[in-house]
Amino acid sequence: MSEQPIITIRGLTNSFGADKIHDGLDLDVRRGEILGVVGGSGTGKSVLMRSIIGLQTPSAGEIEILGENMIGRDDADAKNIRRRWGILFQNGALFSTLTVAENVQVPIREYFPFIKPPLLDEIAGYKIAMSGLPADAGPKFPSELSGGMRKRAGLARALALDPELLFLDEPTAGLDPIGAAAFDELIQNLKQRLELTVFLITHDLDTLYAICDRVAVLSDKKVVAVGTIDELLALDHPWIQEYFNGPRGRAASAGLQKGHRAS
Amino acid sequence: MAAITSDSKERSDEQGDNICRIIGALTITRAASTQREIDSLADPLTIDLVGVERMDTVGAWLVHRAVRDRQARVIGASPEKQLLLDQVADADHPTRMRPEETNSASRALAELGDWTIEAGRTLVGLLGFLGAVILGMGKIIRRPKRFRLNAVVQRFDLVGVRALGIIGLMTFLIGVVIGQQGAVQLAAFGAEVYTINLIGRLSVRELATLMTAIMVAGRSGSAFAAQLGTMKITEEIDAMRTIGVSPIEALVIPRILAATIMMPLLAFYAMMMSLLGGGIYVWVDLGIPPATFIQRIQEVVPLTDLWVGLIKAPVFGFIIALAGCFQGMLVEGNSEEVGLRTTAAVVQSIFLVIVLDAVFAVFFSQIGWI
Numbered sequence: 278m279s280e281q282p283i284i285t286i287r288g289l290t291n292s293f294g295a296d297k298i299h300d301g302l303d304l305d306v307r308r309g310e311i312l313g314v315v316g317g318s319g320t321g322k323s324v325l326m327r328s329i330i331g332l333q334t335p336s337a338g339e340i341e342i343l344g345e346n347m348i349g350r351d352d353a354d355a356k357n358i359r360r361r362w363g364i365l366f367q368n369g370a371l372f373s374t375l376t377v378a379e380n381v382q383v384p385i386r387e388y389f390p391f392i393k394p395p396l397l398d399e400i401a402g403y404k405i406a407m408s409g410l411p412a413d414a415g416p417k418f419p420s421e422l423s424g425g426m427r428k429r430a431g432l433a434r435a436l437a438l439d440p441e442l443l444f445l446d447e448p449t450a451g452l453d454p455i456g457a458a459a460f461d462e463l464i465q466n467l468k469q470r471l472e473l474t475v476f477l478i479t480h481d482l483d484t485l486y487a488i489c490d491r492v493a494v495l496s497d498k499k500v501v502a503v504g505t506i507d508e509l510l511a512l513d514h515p516w517i518q519e520y521f522n523g524p525r526g527r528a529a530s531a532g533l534q535k536g537h538r539a540s
Numbered sequence: 541m542a543a544i545t546s547d548s549k550e551r552s553d554e555q556g557d558n559i560c561r562i563i564g565a566l567t568i569t570r571a572a573s574t575q576r577e578i579d580s581l582a583d584p585l586t587i588d589l590v591g592v593e594r595m596d597t598v599g600a601w602l603v604h605r606a607v608r609d610r611q612a613r614v615i616g617a618s619p620e621k622q623l624l625l626d627q628v629a630d631a632d633h634p635t636r637m638r639p640e641e642t643n644s645a646s647r648a649l650a651e652l653g654d655w656t657i658e659a660g661r662t663l664v665g666l667l668g669f670l671g672a673v674i675l676g677m678g679k680i681i682r683r684p685k686r687f688r689l690n691a692v693v694q695r696f697d698l699v700g701v702r703a704l705g706i707i708g709l710m711t712f713l714i715g716v717v718i719g720q721q722g723a724v725q726l727a728a729f730g731a732e733v734y735t736i737n738l739i740g741r742l743s744v745r746e747l748a749t750l751m752t753a754i755m756v757a758g759r760s761g762s763a764f765a766a767q768l769g770t771m772k773i774t775e776e777i778d779a780m781r782t783i784g785v786s787p788i789e790a791l792v793i794p795r796i797l798a799a800t801i802m803m804p805l806l807a808f809y810a811m812m813m814s815l816l817g818g819g820i821y822v823w824v825d826l827g828i829p830p831a832t833f834i835q836r837i838q839e840v841v842p843l844t845d846l847w848v849g850l851i852k853a854p855v856f857g858f859i860i861a862l863a864g865c866f867q868g869m870l871v872e873g874n875s876e877e878v879g880l881r882t883t884a885a886v887v888q889s890i891f892l893v894i895v896l897d898a899v900f901a902v903f904f905s906q907i908g909w910i
């Protein structure tokens with residue numbers, strides 16, 4: 278495809294003291310895809326996401342998102358670009374003193390202070406419904422929600438500004454298999470309906486097989502490979518082989534094929 | 541730049557509808573103005589989407605609610621836009637956004653009731669906790685091997701040694717203040733020399749112990765509540781229970797013992813610092829030399845005053861640690877609770893200390909230690 282990638286990362290280097298987490302990392306995310314990012318613990322998946330969304334200033338490298346260079350931009354300037362993406366943090370990171378509805382309204386109020394409260398409530402209402410939360414979830418506080426519902430509420434907040442780009446940090450971690458599968462389906466659905474590009478960090482092999490268009494593998498401080506799972510399986514990288522061909526990887530793959538046959 | 545044109549005279553169609561033609565972007569950026577435009581047109585309404593280049597879910601929602609509430613007709617929607625409209629319509633469930641509101645009089649009454657029940661529960665809970673601590677201590681006395689000496693000594697350092705600087709400074713200044721205020725007031729009667737009585741008896745009998753207790757409540761009582769509260773949230777205490785270690789024995793009793801043992805020592809140190817502050821003040825301001833000051837103190841401060849101060853101290857230490865640990869163990873749910881409980885621990889322990897101080901004052905007067 279000749280289209281410009283939505284995220285372009287070149288030569289990204291992140292280090293904490295003497296520890297180098299990333300060293301010359303390159304990665305492209307194409308528009309309209311779900312890119313899964315995998316890697317062992319401590320390979321810097323979360324650091325990579327934090328670098329892209331600007332919570333962490335890299336020691337070197339270029340990051341371009343939606344055609345704009347993000348390194349060294351001042352906050353006021355970056356704000357208008359930031360509004361074009363939504364982020365779901367690992368545990369939802371909902372504001373604990375606000376209700377779910379107020380949580381969803383926070384980004385809208387911040388960027389569009391002229392929207393009147395009744396319309397705000399309606400917008401929050403359909404976002405909450407889109408995220409698959411029950412009708413009475415709006416006035417509840419995060420502490421009253423289960424883990425899965427908190428993730429859905431976090432997703433509703435991430436979708437508040439109709440982003441083009443969605444970052445998800447281990448969305449299915451800590452969910453039961455049924456809840457995780459439902460969440461996968463929800464992400465897939467939303468991506469198709471709202472034409473989202475999704476950057477997805479995960480450990481969940483089922484998620485990778487079920488919804489990811491491409492998978493990027495983080496290892497040795499770099500992205501060692503990017504491609505569909507079939508393309509990755511053809512590679513002779515020991516970690517990739519062990520990851521996808523280990524007992525869990527085979528089970529997830531078998532599960533997917535069974536699902537295909539059934540449908 | 542995109543614009544909305546809406547001119548019912550020129551553009552009303554054959555059925556006489558008002559037409560709202562939206563051109564350019566129909567997105568959240570223009571949600572407020574688009575809503576105003578749609579609301580300003582009278583029924584019957586037709587919304588023309590031919591000129592819309594970009595539409596997001598908020599834009600689709602605005603169109604959808606016009607269709608839903610005013611039976612507006614939508615024309616010129618491309619298949620993609622129609623899809624988005626359908627999706628928004630799909631997500632249109634009746635959802636509640638705000639908690640139900642009750643009127644203010646009944647709410648005030650309800651809050652008063654809640655508060656009363658809560659206060660009663662806290663009191664009963666504190667009594668229950670005291671019982672659990674006493675039971676735990678009984679177990680340790682029967683099987684002294686389970687006593688955790690290291691944990692207690694560690695708390696000595698935190699509660700006692702590290703508090704020396706701030707408590708010393710505070711009570712030194714209190715001594716100076718008593719001396720200064722006393723000298724000014726007593727000068728009116730020509731009785732400056734009684735300033736020494738004031739400094740000695742106030743410091744030893746009341747203020748040194750009380751001030752130390754307030755400082756320990758602020759420093760250590762709050763720390764106990766925060767530590768135990770955090771351990772409660774991270775499920776460390778649950779883990780401890782499942783391993784078979786009693787949190788009362790491992791966490792609460794060492795803290796309570798440390799505070800109970802350190803408080804009289806700190807109180808005695810505070811008395812000395814307060815006398816030092818007062819002594820230096822009377823030396824500098826009233827010209828009474830230290831030797832005379834010490835001699836007068838020995839004459840005017842009865843030994844029972846020292847006992848009064850020192851007997852109260854361990855009781856205060858016990859109460860402070862008990863309230864701190866109790867509030868810490870009550871933490872449930874989120875991190876906000878840790879802050880609330882820590883505050884509650886300090887307020888509760890200072891309140892209890894002052895109530896007990898009043899009880900002690902009456903008691904000691906009754907037994908003749910005046």
